[in-house]
Every structure is written in structure tokens, then in C-alpha cells.
Amino acid sequence: MSEQDPSGKSARTNAGFINGAPVNGESAKRRPAVSFVSGGDRHIRSRLMLSRVFAWLCRFSTYAALAVLVVLLAAIFYSSIGRLSPDFVTNTNSTSPVKAGILAGLWGSFWLILFTAMFSVPVGVGSAVYLEEIAKDSMLIRIIKVNLANLAGVPSIVYGILGYTVFRTSAAAIAELFDGKHVIGVLGLFKVRLSKLPMYEDNILVGALTLTLVILPTVIAASQEALRSVPGSIRVASLALGATRWQTIWRQVIPAALPGISTGVILSTSRAIGEAAPLIMLGALTYTSMCPGGIESPLELLTKPAQLLQAPLDQFTAMPIEIYDWSKQPDARFTAVAASGIVVLLVVLLSINSVAMVVRHFASRRLKW
Amino acid sequence: MSAHPAAIEARHLDFYYGEHQVLFDVSLTVPERSVTALIGPSGCGKSTFLRTMNRMNDLIEGSRCQGEILVEGQNIMDPAVDVVLLRKHVGMVFQKSTPFPKSIFDNVAYGPRVAGEKNRAVLADLVESCLRKAALWEEVKDRLTTSAMSLSGGQQQRLCIARTLATDPRIILMDEPASALDPASTDRIENLIGELCANYTIVIVTHNMQQASRVSHQTAFFYKGKLIESGPTMKIFTHPSEKKTEDYITGRFG
Incomplete structure (x- = not known):
């Protein structure tokens, strides 16, 4: 719970569920609208960024190895x-x-x-x-x-x-x-x-x-x-x-x-x-x-x-x-x-x-x- | 049932996995050409008991067996017994169908082939008759060379039964043969068991009590490694003499 959204604080603390139904209907209504648009949340942005960086690092290692191999092969063919x-x-x-x-x-x-x-x-x-x-x-x-x-x-x-x-x-x-x-x-x-x-x-x-x-x-x-x-x-x-x-x-x-x-x-x-x-x-x-x-x-x-x-x-x-x-x-x-x-x-x-x-x-x- | 001679007779059988005893003093007679159902909750030892009858438990390291099992009058625990010959006469069908990654023909012909049969015509006849007995011939006769893996689950299980029949066994052990199948396939397997018991002695392990009552002549109830009660299926399901049996078949536990 360290990443609390300030505007939703009261809603979070009140949201209790018994048998799947909200105890306090009023506070459940007061929960802020959820947005799925990317960039709306600071944490999701950094997480997505990390994920992208990781994918790029993997891609880089693959193509770097490939590039070295291609250069090597080209050099050998050229020398031959x-x-x-x-x-x-x-x-x-x-x-x-x-x-x-x-x-x-x-x-x-x-x-x-x-x-x-x-x-x-x-x-x-x-x-x-x-x-x-x-x-x-x-x-x-x-x-x-x-x-x-x-x-x-x-x-x-x-x-x-x-x-x-x-x-x-x-x-x-x-x-x-x-x-x-x-x-x-x-x-x-x-x-x-x-x-x-x-x-x-x-x-x-x-x-x-x-x-x-x-x-x-x-x-x-x-x-x-x-x-x-x-x-x-x-x-x-x-x-x-x-x-x-x-x-x-x-x-x-x-x-x-x-x-x-x-x-x-x-x-x-x-x-x-x-x-x-x-x-x-x-x-x-x-x-x-x-x-x-x-x-x-x-x-x-x-x-x-x-x-x-x-x-x-x-x-x-x-x-x-x-x-x-x-x-x-x-x-x-x-x-x-x-x-x-x-x-x-x-x-x-x-x-x-x-x-x-x-x-x-x-x-x-x-x-x- | 008593009119039939005994096909299998277990006498005071104790079975251990390492130090852990799983069967306690089990004695049971299986009449020839009949269906015997072994029922009981999970872990009660009924599958272990089934596997002692063709000594498949030998494959488990650290397992140990005491007592006697007479198959056709011979004690199969005798060190002189050749398990390869025993398993040719005591076939087994498993819970999960296990077709080999070969053609339908080669699957059925496998048993006779390992026993030394090479004649193509003999094998072809045998494959056809076994597939007929397993009620599969009409469905596969035009594609005997295709992979056995292409068959449906129910067909695969009937193929495994046909494969077992091909070694010309006296006894067929079935370890929950229909538990992974849909109701229609289960029905076919049960009908098949009903037909096969005219010529073969069948021992079947099942979790399905309705199935036991439908297919078997004799039922044996196992609980915690002990044989609690055995007798004609009608009697076990209507007037069990033991309280435990009644509790189990009425669904009070297990």
C-alpha cells in the first residue's frame, strides 16, 4: 500500500467486501474513475520503460552477436x-x-x-x-x-x-x-x-x-x-x-x-x-x-x-x-x-x-x- | 461365481514401498472369465494390488512383496517365474491411453512381434481380429498405417485394449480405463468389458461406483491397504456386511 493515490485514499481505506458486496455503498461510489490511458500513472510509466529497455537490451545482444559474425564472415571472404x-x-x-x-x-x-x-x-x-x-x-x-x-x-x-x-x-x-x-x-x-x-x-x-x-x-x-x-x-x-x-x-x-x-x-x-x-x-x-x-x-x-x-x-x-x-x-x-x-x-x-x-x-x- | 475355477488367487499379500507398507494381508480369489472390480478411496492400495498381478511393481525401486499370488495355479512371486512371459498372459490397460508413436497396425502388432511373430499375413489377421474384438475395426480399417496418435481419446483406449488382446492373454488388468474419457466413450469401453469377459478374466480398478456396479460380477472394497470386503457385486452394493463398505458406497466418505 505504499503507492497510494492521494485522491483515492478514503475510498481505499473504506473498501471492504463481505460476500462480494461492498459494505459501504457510498464510499464505493466515491472511488475515482479509472483510466486505462497509458502515461496516466507514474509507476506504470517507469515499469513500462524498464520493460522496453530490457527488450531493447536483449535485441541489442542478439543483433550485436549477429553483426560481429557478419563482419567476421565478410572479412574472411574479403581476405580469401x-x-x-x-x-x-x-x-x-x-x-x-x-x-x-x-x-x-x-x-x-x-x-x-x-x-x-x-x-x-x-x-x-x-x-x-x-x-x-x-x-x-x-x-x-x-x-x-x-x-x-x-x-x-x-x-x-x-x-x-x-x-x-x-x-x-x-x-x-x-x-x-x-x-x-x-x-x-x-x-x-x-x-x-x-x-x-x-x-x-x-x-x-x-x-x-x-x-x-x-x-x-x-x-x-x-x-x-x-x-x-x-x-x-x-x-x-x-x-x-x-x-x-x-x-x-x-x-x-x-x-x-x-x-x-x-x-x-x-x-x-x-x-x-x-x-x-x-x-x-x-x-x-x-x-x-x-x-x-x-x-x-x-x-x-x-x-x-x-x-x-x-x-x-x-x-x-x-x-x-x-x-x-x-x-x-x-x-x-x-x-x-x-x-x-x-x-x-x-x-x-x-x-x-x-x-x-x-x-x-x-x-x-x-x-x- | 463359485462355478468358475480361480484365475487369480492372492494369499496373505503384504506390499511395501521401502519401509512404507501399502497392502496388509490381502487375500482375494478372482474367478475365471468374470469381471472383478476393485474399489476404494485414493491411496487405498487397489492399484498397487492390481499391479502385483503382472508384477509391474517390480519396476519401482525399493518395492517389496510378501505372500503368494497364484495365477492359473502358479505362484508368480516365485523367482523362477519369467515376468516377460507372465505379462504376455496377464495384459494391462492403463488409465491414460499410451499408444506408441507408431501406426495403428504397428501398435496392435507390437506384442506378437516382440514375442517373435514375423509372418506378415498372420500379423494382419491378428490385428484385424483384435481390432474387431475391441470394437475399433470399422473406424480404423481404412487408415491402419496412420499414426495411433491421430485417434481420439476413446479410440486410443480401445486401441490399447486391442493391443493387449493381441498378445493372447488369459487375464486383462485395467487401471481406471475410462476415467479420462467422456461418457459416450466410457459407455463403449464398458460394453466392451461386458463382451470380453466371456473369454477373458478381467480385473478393473475404478473410482466410479456406478461403473463397478454396471460392469462387474464381483467387487472388492479396499481401505487403507486392507481388503475390507469382497463378494458378488449385487451383494456388496445392496447388503454390504461391513459398515465401512456401506459408508463408502453410499458416498459418506472417499
Whole structure:
């Protein structure tokens, strides 16, 4: 009652209601006319003003972020003039800024992402299913759930160190173990002489396993979120029809969660594409004109089957590494090369994100909500 | 009723959620091919009792059950009992209809499919016969591939009944199957129960006393976790032997 209108003071103090009827009809009549015209009240004016200021602040933050992004994109496109051309994506790296291209990095990133997705999807979705659907609530499970968020916040270079210690060292040991020996391949169906199949310790698989570590917490968190959004009544109804827990998870819960899971996976994967730090930590090549397995075009994926086996065990570079390398070159003409690299990287990222949108659309259309 | 053999027989059943006991020494016999209504005020344990009959309570962590429940003569509390097989024979329809986000056909075919039936023709026949039994076939026969979510509430509930029938159960448990439906849909569900009890044993939990008196042959009254009284529905509603039962059915409490 601190905001009393002086003219209405008596009316306010007298207005008492019993059973909805005014006690004192006379004083109720004396209440001043109400105006709904804006600006009639000092308080409403300041409140409305605050509301407007707040809306403008929000609008400003949105458009400021957008403006920065647009300026950035425009600057990059402007810088890329002079090098961005079709042969930039068909050439491999070169010491000449006129010839340098991103092909090796593009293929390196392709293989990395392929294997990162192959490792992180089963492990990530599997962990999420275990945590959300199977595990009984216990102290350990709660500790794991809380710490997943912490793992997602660990800087990627730390995973790079871990990857170096665990994966690269193991790869080196394996390479040494099999060097020059005959190895019976899968089920003895084919023989591979590993000495002819050079296995580097800084290979694609080591890089992909490290990137898997980087994105796994995010993949798990996104999948958990998607699983949690599936109504419990679906699980109960499925179990009541005599489905086992596995059938319930596989036929009801995962299909219902699939749009969310796939979006999470694809967005995490596109984050992995931009990662340079853990790969540099692992010792990925900064300057190379070799594509992994020597495969330089999509057609060669089909025509060079032997190289397909070699690619995951080959050394590599990746787009962000090459961009970083070019940006450090003393020759000023490399600025355009680095900018062109960024443009290609952005195009790849945007295509992956649009794939995410399409996948989400189709995955949710198969569900008949 | 005594002419029918027992489909379900609960013997001295105690049920706990953690330390909290919700059922006290419940013993009840459900005759085969009849409708048994479980009535009582909210929280009296009637739904919990219903869910012990297909062991859906197993899903609740920290729940514990003592005593015996014989379904077709077998004690389903026995550790050797496979709940998956049990639930195939003891179907359940829930208060809120829970169609899967799939087509009408896939909803009905789900039970047989998880049990291993793959033959498309067999499934198609089964889906049709179950939808007919659930009095839904005429309404959906031209749109079996559309989403089950597009059906009305009453149709969804009949779909859930059809889905339950598809696993070829002996017993159907219904947890307030009509409480979220309008009077016309409720009427259809009640008629359906009347038809189904020729071939199935039905146990229904209901808050609606008129419904209990309309559809059931036997009524059991629960209060605070105890089975106060059970017997032929006519007798329970006209000459209950317990004062509590009379107070409840005449609307003095609950």
C-alpha cells in the first residue's frame, strides 16, 4: 500500500467486501474513475520503460552477436579473394601461396570424422542408455552423471595429452610388434603383411580416438537428454505387453529418442572438425602434401580398395591445422590461403549442420507422434 | 461365481514401498472369465494390488512383496517365474491411453512381434481380429498405417485394449480405463468389458461406483491397504456386511 493515490485514499481505506458486496455503498461510489490511458500513472510509466529497455537490451545482444559474425564472415571472404578458387580444394599443400590447397586437410578431416563418429556413436549412445535406462540409482551412477558435465568442460588439449600418452604410445608399440611380420587377418580370410602396410604412430585412428574422447561427454549428455524426453508411459506399456527390457529400449525408446540423439551426435561431430589443439598435441603433420592412403578423390574410394585399409593407419593433417599453419607464414600472400581454408571449413561445417537438420526431420517423421 | 475355477488367487499379500507398507494381508480369489472390480478411496492400495498381478511393481525401486499370488495355479512371486512371459498372459490397460508413436497396425502388432511373430499375413489377421474384438475395426480399417496418435481419446483406449488382446492373454488388468474419457466413450469401453469377459478374466480398478456396479460380477472394497470386503457385486452394493463398505458406497466418505 505504499503507492497510494492521494485522491483515492478514503475510498481505499473504506473498501471492504463481505460476500462480494461492498459494505459501504457510498464510499464505493466515491472511488475515482479509472483510466486505462497509458502515461496516466507514474509507476506504470517507469515499469513500462524498464520493460522496453530490457527488450531493447536483449535485441541489442542478439543483433550485436549477429553483426560481429557478419563482419567476421565478410572479412574472411574479403581476405580469401585471390586464392579461393576450385583448385584450392583440389590442390594439396605447397610452399607457394599460389599453389597451396587444402585437399590433404580435407581428406584428413574426412577420415578423422568418419572414425570419430564410428567410435563415439556406439560408446556414447550405449553409455547414455546404460545411465538412463539400465543402471539402478546408486552413488557411483550419480557421481558419473555429475562428472560427465565436468568432462565436457575439460579443455581439448588435455585430451590431446591423454591421447598422446595412451593411443599414440599404444600405436607405436603395436607398429613395432608387427613390423615386418606376417599377420593373419580377420578370420584368416586374407593375409596382410604389415610391413607393407605402414602403420604410423600418429595415424588417423589415434587422432579419431582422441577426438572421440573430446566429444564423448557431449554425445552422452545429448543422448541422455533425448532419452529422458521419452515419456515413461511408453516404457511401461511396452513392458506390460511382454517385451523384454532390451526390446523396449531398442524398439520404443531409442526410435523415439533418435531425432535428439542424431542431432547431438552430428553437432558434436562438427565441433570435432574444428579441433586443432589435440591433434597438434598428438603430432599430426602440419605440412604435408599427402592425403591419407593416397586417396585424393571420392572416386578413388572405390577404385583403390587397398588404400582404404591403409588410410586409417596413415599420417594425416586436418583443415584447422593447415589453417593455423598458413596463418603463421611470414609471406603475406598466405593470408588469403588461410582465409580460403576457413571458408572451406565453414562450408563443411554448415553442410554437416544442415545434414543434422535433415536427419532430424526424417527421424521424427518416421515416428508417428 | 463359485462355478468358475480361480484365475487369480492372492494369499496373505503384504506390499511395501521401502519401509512404507501399502497392502496388509490381502487375500482375494478372482474367478475365471468374470469381471472383478476393485474399489476404494485414493491411496487405498487397489492399484498397487492390481499391479502385483503382472508384477509391474517390480519396476519401482525399493518395492517389496510378501505372500503368494497364484495365477492359473502358479505362484508368480516365485523367482523362477519369467515376468516377460507372465505379462504376455496377464495384459494391462492403463488409465491414460499410451499408444506408441507408431501406426495403428504397428501398435496392435507390437506384442506378437516382440514375442517373435514375423509372418506378415498372420500379423494382419491378428490385428484385424483384435481390432474387431475391441470394437475399433470399422473406424480404423481404412487408415491402419496412420499414426495411433491421430485417434481420439476413446479410440486410443480401445486401441490399447486391442493391443493387449493381441498378445493372447488369459487375464486383462485395467487401471481406471475410462476415467479420462467422456461418457459416450466410457459407455463403449464398458460394453466392451461386458463382451470380453466371456473369454477373458478381467480385473478393473475404478473410482466410479456406478461403473463397478454396471460392469462387474464381483467387487472388492479396499481401505487403507486392507481388503475390507469382497463378494458378488449385487451383494456388496445392496447388503454390504461391513459398515465401512456401506459408508463408502453410499458416498459418506472417499
